[in-house]
Amino acid sequence: MKNAIVTGAASDIGQAIVRTLVAEGAYVVLADNDLETVEAVARDMPGTEAVHLDLRSADSVRRVAADIVERLGAPDQLVNGAALCNGGSLQSVDEDTWAQDLDVVLAGTIRVSQALLPAMREAGHGAVVNIASVNGHGYFGADAYSAAKAGVLNLTKTLAAQYGPYGVRVNSVSPGTVVNAKRRRQLAADPHALDRATEWYPLGRVGVPQDVADAVVFLLSDKASWITGTDLRVDGGLMAGMPGLAEALGGSPDA
Numbered sequence: 001m002k003n004a005i006v007t008g009a010a011s012d013i014g015q016a017i018v019r020t021l022v023a024e025g026a027y028v029v030l031a032d033n034d035l036e037t038v039e040a041v042a043r044d045m046p047g048t049e050a051v052h053l054d055l056r057s058a059d060s061v062r063r064v065a066a067d068i069v070e071r072l073g074a075p076d077q078l079v080n081g082a083a084l085c086n087g088g089s090l091q092s093v094d095e096d097t098w099a100q101d102l103d104v105v106l107a108g109t110i111r112v113s114q115a116l117l118p119a120m121r122e123a124g125h126g127a128v129v130n131i132a133s134v135n136g137h138g139y140f141g142a143d144a145y146s147a148a149k150a151g152v153l154n155l156t157k158t159l160a161a162q163y164g165p166y167g168v169r170v171n172s173v174s175p176g177t178v179v180n181a182k183r184r185r186q187l188a189a190d191p192h193a194l195d196r197a198t199e200w201y202p203l204g205r206v207g208v209p210q211d212v213a214d215a216v217v218f219l220l221s222d223k224a225s226w227i228t229g230t231d232l233r234v235d236g237g238l239m240a241g242m243p244g245l246a247e248a249l250g251g252s253p254d255a
């Protein structure tokens, strides 16, 4: 049985990843600073356990990592999915606000990598997926969060190159807009809340957590055994091009 750790497991995307890994037969540790939610999820899902993890604290990360490695061994699969997005432009947010995004998203992923990758290296195998974002590839708002996600994309390549020789693969997934708890609340108040965003997606819809989970679990699986250092965009075609712009420019003769 494979041991997996999913950070940010309280989120909708995190929970979808956990469910999919469990269905594939893995034992999954749900790590999040929202302990109440991960405990509730783990209670209903055999083959899982919940732990409190605060990515802002190197001590917390080291403690949780050491405990997991001691009890379960080095993880076979690791998903860095926790994030914080305070949003806003660099002109509109103060230092404390943008620094929190960088601390959780980028420094948090570095802390977890430092704490767990040496054990995976020693084990001689393992797969990591970092959840990045289309925001790491271009401008979609949330400036500090986006800069941090761009850092995660670079970190993924660095770790892939460094740990590849030891049998550890490191990839990332870049989701576009995915319906999460916040968006579900928006949609409950207004079923058309995402209509304007949907227009930008060539596939005609925004994402659901399972779209991301399927990509993550593929990259963690042995089916991806010769894939490392890559980013898989799960974005309904958002980054492929802009049909609205093509139309504004006179359209494509083939479309």
Ligand SMILES: NC(=O)c1ccc[n+]([C@@H]2O[C@H](COP(=O)([O-])OP(=O)(O)OC[C@H]3O[C@@H](n4cnc5c(N)ncnc54)[C@H](O)[C@@H]3O)[C@@H](O)[C@H]2O)c1
Binding pocket: 007, 008, 009, 010, 011, 012, 013, 014, 031, 032, 033, 034, 053, 054, 055, 056, 080, 081, 082, 083, 084, 085, 104, 131, 132, 133, 134, 174, 175, 176, 177, 178, 179, 180, 181, 182
């Ligand atoms: N939803 C989207 O549209 C979207 C788009 C692109 C990328 N993503 C990425 O997918 C992942 C999950 O997204 P979501 O929208 O479901 O997430 P979300 O924002 O709803 O949840 C983030 C999770 O991280 C946890 N977290 C926050 N700070 C933490 C800390 N200090 N220590 C430990 N855990 C902490 C939260 O408790 C929560 O469970 C994130 O990495 C996010 O950046 C989401």
